Amino acid sequence: xxxxxxxxxxxxxxxxxxxxxxxxxxxxxxxxxxxxxxxxxxxxxxxxxxxxxxxxxxxxxxxxxxxxxxxxxxxxxxxxxxxxxxxxxxxxxxxxxxxxxxxxxxxxxxxxxxxxxxxxxxxxxxxxxxxxxxxxxxxxxxxxxxxxxxxxxxxxxxxxxxxxxxxxxxxxxxxxxxxxxxxxxxxxxxxxxxxxxxxxxxxxxxxxxxxxxxxxxxxxxxxxxxxxxxxxxxxxxxxxxxxxxxxxxxxxxxxxxxxxxxxxxxxxxxxxxxxxxxxxxxxxxxxxxxxxxxxxxxxxxxxxxxxxxxxxxxxxxxxxxxxxxxxxxxxxxxxxxxxxxxxxxxxxxxxxxxxxxxxxxxxxxxxxxxxxxxxxxxxxxxxxxxxxxxxxxxxxxxxxxxxxxxxxxxxxxxxxxxxxxx
Amino acid sequence: xxxxxxxxxxxxxxxxxxxxxxxxxxxxxxxxxxxxxxxxxxxxxxxxxxxxxxxxxxxxxxxxxxxxxxxxxxxxxxxxxxxxxxxxxxxxxxxxxxxxxxxxxxxxxxxxxxxxxxxxxxxxxxxxxxxxxxxxxxxxxxxxxxxxxxxxxxxxxxxxxxxxxxxxxxxxxxxxxxxxxxxxxxxxxxxxxxxxxxxxxxxxxxxxxxxxxxxxxxxxxxxxxxxxxxxxxxxxxxxxxxxxxxxxxxxxxxxxxxxxxxxxxxxxxxxxxxxxxxxxxxxxxxxxxxxxxxxxxxxxxxxxxxxxxxxxxxxxxxxxxxxxxxxxxxxxxxxxxxxxxxxxxxxxxxxxxxxxxxxxxxxxxxxxxxxxxxxxxxxxx
Numbered sequence: 118x119x120x121x122x123x124x125x126x127x128x129x130x131x132x133x134x135x136x137x138x139x140x141x142x143x144x145x146x147x148x149x150x151x152x153x154x155x156x157x158x159x160x161x162x163x164x165x166x167x168x169x170x171x172x173x174x175x176x177x178x179x180x181x182x183x184x185x186x187x188x189x190x191x192x193x194x195x196x197x198x199x200x201x202x203x204x205x206x207x208x209x210x211x212x213x214x215x216x217x218x219x220x221x222x223x224x225x226x227x228x229x230x231x232x233x234x235x236x237x238x239x240x241x242x243x244x245x246x247x248x249x250x251x252x253x254x255x256x257x258x259x260x261x262x263x264x265x266x267x268x269x270x271x272x273x274x275x276x277x278x279x280x281x282x283x284x285x286x287x288x289x290x291x292x293x294x295x296x297x298x299x300x301x302x303x304x305x306x307x308x309x310x311x312x313x314x315x316x317x318x319x320x321x322x323x324x325x326x327x328x329x330x331x332x333x334x335x336x337x338x339x340x341x342x343x344x345x346x347x348x349x350x351x352x353x354x355x356x357x358x359x360x361x362x363x364x365x366x367x368x369x370x371x372x373x374x375x376x377x378x379x380x381x382x383x384x385x386x387x388x389x390x391x392x393x394x395x396x397x398x399x400x401x402x403x404x405x406x407x408x409x410x411x412x413x414x415x416x417x418x419x420x421x422x423x424x425x426x427x428x429x430x431x432x433x434x435x436x437x438x439x440x441x442x443x444x445x446x447x448x449x450x451x452x453x454x455x456x457x458x459x460x461x462x463x464x465x466x467x468x469x470x471x472x473x474x475x476x477x478x479x480x481x482x483x484x485x486x487x488x489x490x491x492x493x494x495x496x497x498x499x500x501x502x503x504x505x506x507x508x509x510x511x512x513x514x515x516x517x518x519x520x521x522x523x524x525x526x527x528x529x530x531x532x533x534x535x536x537x538x539x
Numbered sequence: 540x541x542x543x544x545x546x547x548x549x550x551x552x553x554x555x556x557x558x559x560x561x562x563x564x565x566x567x568x569x570x571x572x573x574x575x576x577x578x579x580x581x582x583x584x585x586x587x588x589x590x591x592x593x594x595x596x597x598x599x600x601x602x603x604x605x606x607x608x609x610x611x612x613x614x615x616x617x618x619x620x621x622x623x624x625x626x627x628x629x630x631x632x633x634x635x636x637x638x639x640x641x642x643x644x645x646x647x648x649x650x651x652x653x654x655x656x657x658x659x660x661x662x663x664x665x666x667x668x669x670x671x672x673x674x675x676x677x678x679x680x681x682x683x684x685x686x687x688x689x690x691x692x693x694x695x696x697x698x699x700x701x702x703x704x705x706x707x708x709x710x711x712x713x714x715x716x717x718x719x720x721x722x723x724x725x726x727x728x729x730x731x732x733x734x735x736x737x738x739x740x741x742x743x744x745x746x747x748x749x750x751x752x753x754x755x756x757x758x759x760x761x762x763x764x765x766x767x768x769x770x771x772x773x774x775x776x777x778x779x780x781x782x783x784x785x786x787x788x789x790x791x792x793x794x795x796x797x798x799x800x801x802x803x804x805x806x807x808x809x810x811x812x813x814x815x816x817x818x819x820x821x822x823x824x825x826x827x828x829x830x831x832x833x834x835x836x837x838x839x840x841x842x843x844x845x846x847x848x849x850x851x852x853x854x855x856x857x858x859x860x861x862x863x864x865x866x867x868x869x870x871x872x873x874x875x876x877x878x879x880x881x882x883x884x885x886x887x888x889x890x891x892x893x894x895x896x897x898x899x900x901x902x903x904x905x906x907x908x909x910x911x912x913x914x915x916x917x918x919x920x
Contacts, residue, residue, distance in 0.1 A: 141839040148843060152850045156861040198668075211716060215887055217858060217866065233708060240710045247716050247887060249859040250723055251665040258672035261711060265676045268707040269683055315682070318651040321674045324637075325661055364835075455563035462572055466579050477583065479632075503661075 120383045124391035129398065132365070139399070142361055146354040146407050150347065154415050157342040170220030170252030172199045172260075173210055182230030190263070198259040214244065220252035221245045223260070233271065236279060266316065277302035345473040347411045348497035352432055352490055353470045354407060355400045356461045359436035362396040363444040367453060370535075385536050389529055393437050400433040421500035424507055427514045428496035434521035435489050441528025445535045469494040489524075492516035544770045551761075551774025552781060558748055559782055565744035569786050573736040574793060580732075581725040581798060593670050596635045598624035598657075603643035605690045606652065606681060610636065612699045613677035619670070632659045634670060647687035654678060680704070717888060723857075725798035730881035731854035733790040734816065734874050735845060737783050741824025742841035745779050747834035749825075749916075754832065772913045779824055783817040804888040812884055812894055815901035816877040822908030823873065829915035848874040853882075876900045 132139060174190070176183050191201045202219065204210060210222040224242040232239040243260065245253030271278075280299045284291050291299070378388055408425070411417040419425055443460065447453030465471060468490025475498065477485055485491045492513045499510035507514065559565050595614060599607035611621045624635055635657040642652035656674060658667055684703030685694075694702070752758050761771055791813075794800035802809055827844075831837035849855055851865065852874025858866045869875030880897035883889035891898075 137836060138839075141836070141843065145839075145843050145846070148847050149850065152847060155865050156850075156856065214716065215883065215889075215893075220859065236708075238706075238708060238710065240712045243711050243713045244716060245713065246859075248857075248882070250857070252859055255665055255668050257711075257713070258669040262672045262676050262679075264707070264709055264711055265679060268705075268709055269679070271708045272705050315649065315651050316679060319675060319679055319682070320653070321671055321678065322653065322655050323663075323667065323671065324655050324657045326659060451562060451564065455567055458564055458567055458572070462575065466575065472580075472583060 121387050121391045121394070124378075124383070124388060125395045125398070128366075128392060128395035132362075132395075132399070138361065138365075142354065142358050142403060143406060145357060146350045146403075147410060149350055150343075150407070150410065150415065153346045153350070154343045157346065169197075170199050170249075170256045171218070172201050172256055173204045173213055173219035173222045174201050175204050175210060175222060175224045177227045178225050178229040179227075180230035182233060183225045186225065186229075186267075189267075195259060195263055199256050210244065214246045215248065217246070217248055219246060220249050221256050234278070234282060236275065236282065274303075274306045277306045343415050344411075344417045344502045345475065345498060347407070347415070347417060348494045348501065349465070349470040349473065351404055351407045351429075351497070352468075352493055353461075353465050354403055355433055355436045356439070356465065358400050358403050359396055359433075359440040360457050360461065362399060363440040363457075364450070364454065366392060367444050367447075367450050371450065385533060389441075389532050389536060393441065393525075393529070396437045396440070397433055400436055401429065404429045404433060417501060419501065420504040421506055424496060424500035424505070424510060424514060427507075428493050428500070428517055431514065431517035431521045432489070432493040435493070435517065435524050438521060438524030438526070438528035439489075441532045442524060445528060445531030445533075464488060464490045467491065469498075473498060486513065487516065489517065489520040492520060543773055544767065547767075547770035548774040548777060551771055552777035555745075555748065555775060555778030556782060559745060559778070562744060562748075565740065568744065569736060569740045569782070570789055573732045573786075573790060576732045576736075577725065577728045577790075577793070577798070581728040584724055584727070592618065592620045593666060594620040594622060594633055595670065596622050596624040596631050596633070597638065598635050599638045600640045601638050601642045602640065603690060605685070605692065605694065606642050606646060607638050608694070609681045609685060609699050609703065610638070610654075610674075610677055612696050613680055613703065614673065616700075617673045617677065619673065634658055634667070636674065643690040646682060646685065647690050651682060652678075725794065725800050726886055727857065727882075729790060729794035729798065729800045730885055731849075731878055733787065734852070734877045734881065735849040735854045736790075737786050737817065738820045738823065738848070738874065739842070739845045740786065741779055741783060741820050742827045742845055743838045745782065745824055746828035746831070746837045746841055749775065749828040750831055750834040750837055754834075768917055772916055775916070776821060776825065776909065776913070779821045780817060783820055787813050787817065801885060803884040803886070805884060805890050808884045808889060808891045808894055809881070811891060811898055812877075812880040812901075815898045815905070816873075816880070818905035818909070819873050819877065819901040822905040822912060825912035825916065826908045829912055848872045851875070853878050873901065873904055 172190070174187055176187060187201065187203065189195070190199075195201075199220075204213070204222075210219075210224075213219055214222060222242075222244040224244070226239065226242070229239055229241075241264075243257060245257065277299065280295075280302050284295065284299070408419060408429075412419050439460065440457065443457050444453045447456060467485055468474075468488040469477070469485055470490050474482055474485050474491060474495060486495045496510050496513040496517060499505040499513065559569075597607050597611055601607065614621050624631055637655040637657055639653065639655065642654070645652040654674070656667075656671060660667065680703040685699075686702075689698075689702060758771060791802070795802065827841060828837065831840070852869050852872045854874055858869060869879070876897050880889075880894045880901070883894055883897075
């Protein structure tokens with residue numbers, strides 16, 4: 118036991134002699150966390166729960182009517198879906214769109230107010246930004262609903278407006294009969310508007326699946342989307358740390374350190390276990406630091422700590438076993454690194470390390486969740502994001518541990534063989 | 540390049556290329572890794588186009604079928620796929636529009652019925668937002684158009700349309716700017732991962748090779764031979780620039796042959812953007828190699844920097860979904876300028892003058908980094 122702790126301590130001390138290495142291992146997940154939080158941290162904080170688009174409004178009419186129209190777009194509920202920015206008509210809106218300054222352009226043509234008062238048709242031009250996909254569609258849908266309501270009002274008031282129109286152009290004052298007819302028409306329109314007043318109750322409630330335990334991870338009132346990404350980054354970092362450690366060990370092996378240790382009376386099992394213990398400690402410390410940073414700086418609640426701890430330890434063991442297997446099987450450092458890169462990349466890609474499994478198509482999800490990274494990432498997402506307990510997500514935690522045991526057995530066997538070779 | 544012994548420089552370049560190809564990790568991260576990334580993220584975020592219409596199941600809990608029928612007709616007119624919710628409605632994945640009992644009576648009384656959209660998603664999605672807007676429009680049209688007699692009768696499709704449709708005063712006409720195609724899926728991943736992996740190779744693997752050579756004194760030994768430092772440095776530049784072009788050819792070829800990516804209407808603009816970015820990346824890679832004494836550290840820092848720059852530059856996700864301040868950061872980075880130039884050319888058919896600023900910035904970076912790196916490299920060897 119003394120030899121075990123001595124070797125483990127020596128390994129860690131050797132690592133800390135070059136502090137830039139562990140700092141670099143931490144810099145990768147922390148740096149990427151900051152960027153991803155910047156990108157997705159605010160999603161969910163808008164009333165619609167989705168990012169707002171910018172609508173560039175080109176008013177070529179400059180009339181009172183066009184002004185009212187623009188103001189209506191800038192008020193709730195439209196302001197929940199878009200930010201309206203008025204643009205000078207002389208500016209090239211095409212350039213603004215290609216520069217990604219707006220999600221879409223809406224052109225109110227000159228003669229807008231006159232056409233409406235004259236009972237004619239008028240067309241607004243909507244130009245979506247071809248470089249964007251989501252926001253232009255959302256703005257388009259909101260605008261069409263808004264215009265539908267406006268058109269309904271205009272439709273109901275059409276008789277009254279038709280009577281009013283000639284009076285605005287006539288030189289003489291209206292007669293008693295004209296006034297009576299107009300007021301009658303507006304009264305009738307008012308009666309119909311009564312029904313339209315009910316439009317304030319127009320709403321379609323959205324019913325979502327009930328969450329089994331707790332609620333979704335939130336930051337303030339908003340859903341914390343970053344909570345979906347943190348587990349992937351965490352798992353990727355553990356793999357990187359384990360690979361970094363094993364790479365250093367391989368170099369030491371090439372320099373003859375393993376041979377010198379073999380000459381000592383310490384059993385091979387203790388040597389290998391001590392090294393694996395050192396890697397495990399470093400991986401767990403890295404995992405702990407990332408989770409702590411997630412909680413402190415990115416407001417992620419670490420619910421179900423037992424599930425998180427079990428998944429973290431299980432995956433750290435898997436990472437240790439995997440790297441032991443890869444570097445134990447390899448004859449050269451170059452071969453080990455090439456193989457390690459392939460395995461890390463593929464397993465992280467498929468297992469939801471770079472994008473949460475929940476956004477994969479339903480056909481791919483079961484396969485992705487069964488991979489080692491998939492099991493661990495699903496356990497962590499279920500615990501952190503959905504607050505699921507051991508009973509609910511235990512299958513994935515169990516899967517992580519099964520992978521860990523299999524890879525640790527394989528890794529230690531191959532390392533034993535490599536150690537014995539020397 | 541007067542005074543350069545070309546055969547000597549080419550010999551150095553060929554030797555460097557041989558070293559790069561001998562390293563399986565470099566080959567993997569330059570050609571295989573990008574393919575896997577393009578394939579995976581291209582499929583994950585691909586545009587399904589018209590084939591991927593929104594499907595809505597209608598669950599009518601009302602005794603009258605009038606409102607369900609009217610909603611079905613109007614939703615079909617909005618290009619949605621409408622199906623009846625059969626079996627256990629709770630087991631249906633996707634969207635279910637629930638028409639509660641008594642909705643027709645509520646409508647006949649001049650009151651708004653309270654319809655519910657049931658979804659299997661736990662969080663809002665853009666598709667749901669768009670669907671909700673369509674549902675609100677259709678409900679409003681039914682509410683205003685159908686009379687009390689209509690909701691108790693049995694109207695056919697033509698009669699429903701006649702009741703609820705009217706000639707709108709203000710129309711919304713959509714005008715589409717000329718462009719090659721949507722910047723989703725492979726149309727995004729090909730230029731994005733071309734930019735990322737090209738920079739990754741030059742700032743990690745090739746930088747590591749240069750540092751290892753310098754540390755082993757191989758560069759100094761080479762200077763003792765008939766090759767001058769000019770030939771060696773030019774050879775280093777040539778090898779990296781050539782390797783970058785090999786990556787470009789593979790990625791573009793893959794985009795054209797495997798994924799059917801459009802390359803825009805102006806090949807000269809595409810060529811100029813690729814040359815400018817390859818020069819910029821070569822300059823950055825060479826300069827980066829002069830900043831480190833240990834190849835492992837250079838590799839680690841290089842990976843971190845490239846991944847950060849790729850994410851911030853719009854290579855990982857479309858910049859439309861990030862806040863404005865993050866979009867501005869993209870244009871302080873070579874990845875942002877490189878990806879934006881390629882995206883404009885490939886997706887928006889941009890011409891050479893339209894990407895002139897991009898070319899100027901990328902060539903400007905190359906004009907600073909290349910002489911600086913050659914000077915530093917000469918000093919350090």
